[in-house]
Amino acid sequence: MIDMIEKEEPIISEEEAAQYDRQIRLWGLDAQKRLRGSRVLLVGLGGLGAEVAKNLILAGVKGLTLLDHEQVTEESCRAQFLVPVTARGQNRAQASLERAQYLNPMVEVRAYPDRPEDKPDDFFLQFDAVCLTGCSRDLMVRVDQLCSQRNIKVFCGDVYGYYGYMFSDLASINPTTTASFCSLKEALEVDWTSEKAKASLKRTPVDYFLLHVLLKFRTDKGRDPDPQSFAEDSQLLRQIRDDVLESLAVSGDLLSDDFVSYCFSEMSPVCAVVGGVLGQEVVKALSQRDAPHRNFFFFDGRKGNGVVDYFGPN
């Protein structure tokens, strides 16, 4: 049974009030107090992860735990601003800790170097919200299933070159609102063979299918497309695109070859946009203010537009 004890209402000190002044004027003191009482887990400290970390730490959550098993590479230095250039070879979460803490000493920031796959269920249950970046599809599905049952808010997000997305599962065991959320599993396993689904295909952002392709690449190769292996990765991406669209029973024309050369690495401005939207969604959910995006946000950095859309059982 989940913990039903009312959390002690956090006090906002005069020091915090001075620092958070401009945001308290936007979302109010009660919202700030709820943030002040929230603990968040952030998995993955790549470009997107660093942006989300910054946004949540500045917002003034109680604690942010960073979890990442990857090492700092030359690529990481290009992608994110928390890791010192001298930290090559160190664990990415631990290397990001110092700068992350400097952003706001009033937040408890912790870093762990473990693989999220190796963490027991209990680990994830100590948080109010969990945010997964750079994770495999299987891990995201597992953590989402585990956490949403316990009323822990789940967010996922990634940036692939010029493209990015975020997903949220705010399903509550006591839903008070009419808007509902579904699991990531359900969101990804939409049946496109039904008449209704086929009819809605025209209005469906192709980014949804692109996401499937990139998640499959990540599962198959254990990494994301790498500029160093551009030729082979491009070919593999095209192949996976064909396979994925076929398995989803949708037209191969939906995703042209064009996307292939634009989904490598993490583009800083795209990380900033997706990280900003994702960060704000986490803040909204923790502060219980303002309508959340249901349940995906897709950003296309080439076109420059970003759209919210719902995918799930009809």
Next chain:
Amino acid sequence: MVQLVGSLRKELADSLSSCRVLVVGAGGIGCELLKNLVLTGFKNIEVIDLDTIDVSNLNRQFLFQKKHVGKSKAQVAKESALQFCPTANITAYHDSIMNPDYNVEFFRNFMLVMNALDNRAARNHVNRMCLAADIPLIESGTAGYLGQVTVIKKGLTECYECQPKPSQKTFPGCTIRNTPSEPIHCIVWAKYLFNQLFGEEDADQEVSPDTADPEAAWNPEEAAARATASEKDGDIKRVSTKEWARSTGYDSIKLFNKLFKDDIMYLLTMDKLWKKRKAPLPLDWQQLENHALFNEDSPGSGLKDQQVLGIWGYCKLFQHSVETLRSQLEQKGDGAELVWDKDDPPAMDFVTAAANLRMHIFSMNMKSRFDIKSMAGNIIPAIATTNAVIAGLIVLEGLKILSGELESCRSVSSSTANYPEVISLVTYEEPYDELEECQRSPDYFFCTVFDTFP
């Protein structure tokens, strides 16, 4: 064969490392923008900001820490950015972009100028300089959850001044002086009062009852009679508020009784004003003091600024702030004037007290210092995430410009107005024929339209 450097095609990455760009402003948008630029691969960046760091900046201007409060924004932003990108070539100017040193030649050094400003005057100025130098400008702004990015290029798009911008809301003098009905009227009155007593006196900022109020007259003849009477009635008009205050030695209780008792009683004689409105209730210092002795205000819990005091609390705050401001004035010497600043505690205390006393007189619920500061200081709420999104969009537009894709540039806005498109594109307006004047002649920095919209 496509070659990539990170996410970018090699040709684009190469052009980024050689071009020079200018960022105007190192605040909310500026910090995020600087970070995005260096991470994307821009190597030659100049950043200018006249401001220093304040603690209220720290919730979003993430390149700054508590220890930097008081230092130059441009300078600290540069140092922090160099920490995660030591090979970037960043020049910081702690200066105003409106300084004539930054002339058209200066602007011509850059391939791209990006504004990260918070005021219209500077935006107008940079707009004109970029038109004159024929350099693309990316304009942007944020407020709360909303934000917008627009590319401005001579000959291709409207400039920043092509469309008249709404000017700040003003209120009729008689509303401020005679018949306030909303807290903002009382706050504006309190700011006028500050200037009348301690700052630069302005004929448009009168605080005494307006006897020439057309609403006060029962008939046109009476209006005329009142108008002439006010000129003869020295008590109200002839002596300036500052002179009168000086003559009393800025005695806070005398000031209080004049502003919150005598002047209100005068207003009550203009009985037509109160036929359909609730009449104001004058305050008496002595009465309030006596009452307070028996009903001591208990201090509330929680943040000081968010509390609403009792009437006697604001009487005391009025007294205390007048005394502090009086000595500030004395210290500055003869003919000195104070300038109102929301971050100067006695100045803010004064407006809080005076506005609340007036609100109470006019039967409005009094407000906390926090709320009054928002209105008096025109504070725009701001958060990190909106600035992060907008700064990301700025760089994406910048990349299009540097790839020679100006025509594909759009005005982009971040809001829920076009839900479910939360980041949406607006196609450009073509520059109007009659405005081409501004964009062709090197001597005309501004649109001819601007002349007709003062």
